[in-house]
Amino acid sequence: MDTLNLFHNMLNKDDPCKAAIFACLMVLFYCLARLSKFTVPSIKNFNPSKHITWAGYHPSHNHEGLPIMVFHPPTTKCSSRGKTVQCAPQPTANLDPQCALKNHFCLNPAGDMAHLFA
Numbered sequence: 001m002d003t004l005n006l007f008h009n010m011l012n013k014d015d016p017c018k019a020a021i022f023a024c025l026m027v028l029f030y031c032l033a034r035l036s037k038f039t040v041p042s043i044k045n046f047n048p049s050k051h052i053t054w055a056g057y058h059p060s061h062n063h064e065g066l067p068i069m070v071f072h073p074p075t076t077k078c079s080s081r082g083k084t085v086q087c088a089p090q091p092t093a094n095l096d097p098q099c100a101l102k103n104h105f106c107l108n109p110a111g112d113m114a115h116l117f118a
Contacts, residue, residue, distance in 0.1 A: 004029060004095050013100075016107040023104035024117045026097035027071070030087035037073045037085070038116065048113045050075045055112035057101070060086075069098055071116075 007025055011018040028038055040046045052073040060070045067089050074082045089098035110118055 023100040026100040
């Protein structure tokens with residue numbers, strides 16, 4: 001957590017690029033996800049049928065009614081049908097993945113088929 005706090009303090013969350021980086025870090029950390037599920041080597045290699053898009057994210061609730069963040073990359077190294085991963089918002093922490101993602105969406109508006117962190 002110390003390293004994440006360091007990123008939180010160093011990155012300017014009002015800068016669109018830095019907001020995308022911070023949102024990516026928070027989602028990857030709290031989803032315990034592999035970097036390759038949420039990123040692409042370069043924007044030229046982005047393919048919405050293979051890589052996560054804005055449409056691949058939606059807020060939901062778990063079986064107890066608590067809020068969760070659901071992500072579905074369309075493919076992974078192990079599955080051509082993709083894999084759903086989720087995490088819970090951390091509203092009392094300055095490292096809240098939902099807050100970071102909302103900030104990124106606000107600063108970097110894009111369509112449903114754009115890369116999640118573009």
